[in-house]
Amino acid sequence: MQLNTHKDSAVIEQVADWLVLLQSDDVTELDIKRLNLWLAQNKAHRDAWQQANHFLTNIEHLPCSVNSQTMLTLNQQGRRRVVKLLSALFAIPTTGYLTVQSGLHHSVIADHQTAIGESKTVTLNDGSVIELNTQTKITTTFNQVQRSLNLLAGEIFITTGKKHGELLPPFRVITDHGVIEALGTAFNVKATEQGIEVEVSEHAVLVTTEHAELMVKAGESLKFSRHMLQPKVNKLQLSAMWRKGLFVAASLPLFQLIEELGRYHHRLVNIDNSIRNIQVSGTFDIHDFTGTLALLCESLAIDVVYRTKWWLAIVPKAPHS
Structure with a gap:
């Protein structure tokens, strides 16, 4: 991802604002909802957010010339430095370091992926279990202020975890069409050419797109894209039968x-x-x-x-x- 237009610079400024806010002690539930809406607005927001968070999660892999304290101790006074660092990192040509390390685009290797006919189970640091179906690619971002998974392609079944006694940030699945926030749940997510299909097995998820917000409860499913929501009751829970x-x-x-x-x-x-x-x-x-x-x-x-x-x-x- 190479950002160089005025519009892209504005996105970097917004990413920096969100990073600073989430690092503070004043973040509220309303702030989280606002972030979900911002992410749902367009793909440029989601790409920039995921890439910036990848730096936080994999700070030890950054070049030695990058001052890691700039990213690890975000605050209002350091915001200008954060913007400068993000601008420099996003501006690296796509044939360079970021493309190899980030794993955020379909053209590069994801954090976790499966081949045709292959399935895989991944357990994340917070205890969440991600089951990957055939031809699936995901990236994950886990740090003190964010738990997120970017579904690049394919299908996953998620059972969210929660370490006893720990207050964890919301678990989000970020897609090209919107954001799915888990509300203590187990659910299936499938990316298709038409959009995203979600089926909830336990509890509920909150789906946020550019134009709408909808809660999907256990026994319900939802097909959605940037411009469409198609909910329905599906007590049979058939979409996740691939796990069997x-x-x-x-x-x-x-x-x-x-x-x-x-x-x-x-x-x-x-x-x-x-x-x-x-x-x-x-x-x-x-x-x-x-x-x-x-x-x-x-x-x-x-x-x-x-x-x-x-x-x-x-x-x-x-x-x-």
Whole structure:
């Protein structure tokens, strides 16, 4: 991230203000809500905030020329120095130090990630457990003033932790479309091309976007983007079934089922247009793509034609001669 316009300079000034405020003893619950709204306003805010906090968390990795005390002892008197330091750090070319260290963009290696078909469980310092589904990338920022996770791509299930006797800052999931604040909870978050899908298993989360704020409680789910909120009650809790190696389809078009299962496999699949929207219901093993295709051929009027090991076509079943 290279900031050099007047607008970007204003964002740096705002980041410095937030860092100073959160480091003070006067921070209030209203301040936290204001920060969430600011983060939800646009991606530039979220990127700058995450990158600045990454410096705080990984201060020992910064170049020796950086005075670590400037970042570790933020206060009003030091605000001007903080702005200068942030400006210098953000201005480093994308081929330089920050791009390698920060892990905040899709083009660089995340703090934690999974490959196609892989899952992983990460336990954070506060006891929070993050389960990563296939093709997922996240970065984490944990310090005295912030607990946040940036979902760059993919899907996660979060069980927030709380060390006994410690007053911890709010746990936030930051996405390109808004901010999800955990209210002592367990929940699933999935990034799609259309936006973000959240499903809450325990307690509640607070979702803040540029235009709205909504609490999502246990048994409820929400699809949202920068300009859309689509809440619904979902007592079945189906979205997180990937943790058990399953995907549940309820009257889902065939092409959407194949897209979902395709997230876990290196396969190129072509579907004949005449059968793309056949409705499918059932429970499928996400790791057994070949077995799933065989089951579909038994229950639907379709056939599978293998062009190569990794390339196949789903076509209408040929009539019996």
